[in-house]
Amino acid sequence: MENIVNDWGLSFSDLIFLADQPDDIRLETALQLCHLRRTSRFIEDWSGLAGNVISYVASQTERPADCPKSLFDDRRSRRYRKRVAEHLGFSRPKQTDLTEFETWLLSDVVQRGTSLSEMTDLGCHWFLARKLVSPPEQTVERIVRSVRQRVLDGYLSEVSAQLSASAAFELEASLAGPRGRTGFQRLKRDVGAATLDNVLDAADRLAFIQGLGLPDHALLDIDPTWIKALVRRVEGEAASEMRLHSKEKRTGLLAIYLMSRRSQLIDGLVELLIEVVHRIGTKSKRKVVKRIAADIEKVHGKEQLLVDMATAAVMAPKGIVSDVIFPVAGAAKLKAVIDEHNAKGTLDIRIQTVMRGSYANHYRPMLPSLLSVLNFRSNNKVWRPILDALTLIVRLNEEGRRYAPAALAPDGSIPRKWREIVIDGRGRLNVISYELCVLRVRLETHTDRAKRLVSSITEAA
Known part of the structure; x- marks a missing residue:
């Protein structure tokens, strides 16, 4: 209720003004008066007005709480809206005001990268602060769209102008042959699973992007929100759609995308590298353990065997090993214990040796490519x-x-x-x-x- 009172309450001077209006349009005039003072805009569609708002304003004007039905473009409606604007001290914006509005959008609003609806709301508040009757919301939105597009087109043209001739040529070639080695579709692919081929492929794509010499500082010239929006736009377009844009726009868009894509490829490449190295270790350990299990037979009852050997030694401390120990624990069993101990003691070395063979014979070719781009x-x-x-x-x-x-x-x-x-x-x-x-x-x-x-x-x- 508090918001309704603040937004739709009528002052004493308002009531005096309304008393001079015809009875059949007094409620309608009061609603337009409150709405203009609050938003700088007149109501164009009565159906969007809440019933409790109509009832509250009607109670102040002592009129029935019937929803108005007058058309916005009706001549009589235009006349009373003009009187409402004069009463509140509002005036219609001139061309100089609209030019100033666009300048303000360019310098203070569009650069922030906020959404279209937020920019439109800020635009309406701009008119309100200057006591100017705001154009219809659709008109304000159209102006905002136009200014946004001018900013983006100008920014993309600046990025395109900073590209070297060779970089621009490579970007155009990428769009012309989207499925080639440096094609647009291939550059958009994820790094994929942790395989040698995927590591080399991701490193090759990253090397291509780094070799273009793109103007990284351009990412700092505009709000990050715009960069994200432009990247999403490129991700959603096919090469054929990209080619429909002007040369400056498509090369600028692709350059922005690849500068952002580079960090994603780096992160993905590091993930692949770590996963590949982990996989080498896991597979090598599994292979070595399997070999050890095949090479030795686990000796059971080693604790009891030790007790038997100790008892025999205590009973005949001066006896010969072959006469005292072997009858309790035969030579073959003792050798099995030694083999088991030696196998376990060299586990790390054996795993490292198998890892080295796997790395040297299969995975090592990835290292030069990785070190050249990371x-x-x-x-x-x-x-x-x-x-x-x-x-x-x-x-x-x-x-x-x-x-x-x-x-x-x-x-x-x-x-x-x-x-x-x-x-x-x-x-x-x-x-x-x-x-x-x-x-x-x-x-x-x-x-x-x-x-x-x-x-x-x-x-x-």
């Missing part, structure tokens, strides 16, 4: 050993080296249990094993930190 950066000292290790891996790959002095490995980059497979008997660093060690231990076991480490590339690049 630029790891961080100001956190905790990450320094990993960053130094990755830098060393890049250098050793560029030099084509299989072995390197172990002293080159940064301190803390090789865990103790990996040293036996990473550093050979001659004190050399096995490059392939070192790569696997860094990927497996330093990235895969710190998944969340690795994602944050690479997610900063877009801002830092």
Whole structure:
């Protein structure tokens, strides 16, 4: 009720004004008066007016609470609306007012990236603050749409103008051949499951985008809401629809999309890398455990066997092993115990060896592609050993080296249990094993930190 009183209450001067109006339009005039004062607009469709509002205003004017039925464009209605505007001190906007309104939209509203309905409401408040009768809501919305389109067209033209000739050519070629290696449809695809082919494919797409030299700073020239809207628009259009736009618009749209898409590809690529390394470890462990189970027979009753051996030794402390121990625990059984112990003791080494073979023979081709597109950066000292290790891996790959002095490995980059497979008997660093060690231990076991480490590339690049 409080809102109705505030929004639809009539003052003493209002009642005096209404007393001079014909009885049959007094209620209608009162409703238009309250609505204009509140919104700067006149009511065009009476059906949208709540019954309790009509009843409240009717009680103040002492008229029946009947919903008005006059047409908005009726000559008589236009005359009384003019008198209402004069009573409240409102005037019709001139062309200079409309020009000022558009200028205000350009400088203060559209840049925010708010929705069309919000911009329209802000526009009506602009007219209200200046005591101007707002054009119909549809007209205000049309003006807002026009200004929005001018802003977006201008922004896309600016982005397009900042593209190099080669980048513009590549973008046009991507739209012309949407299913090619760098085609529009392929660039929009997700990274897919964690397979070597998908890693190489995602790295290839990322390398293409990075090679375009797109103007990243352009993303800072407009509200992020607009960037998201433009990206959604490109995602929803086919290459044939994109080609219907002007050259400046389509190249600008695609450039904005790819600048945003790059960060998504980086995140997806890191996810693939971590999943691939995890899969190598899981499969290798399963394979080794299966082999161990096939190679040895588990010795049961080892605790009782130890008690029997201890009892025999105490009973004949000076006896010969073959005479005292073997009758209790035969040589074959003791050998089985030794084999089981040795197999368990070398489990980590065997798993690492199988992982190395799987990585070297199948997955290693992904590393150069990954390192060429992922630029790891961080100001956190905790990450320094990993960053130094990755830098060393890049250098050793560029030099084509299989072995390197172990002293080159940064301190803390090789865990103790990996040293036996990473550093050979001659004190050399096995490059392939070192790569696997860094990927497996330093990235895969710190998944969340690795994602944050690479997610900063877009801002830092």
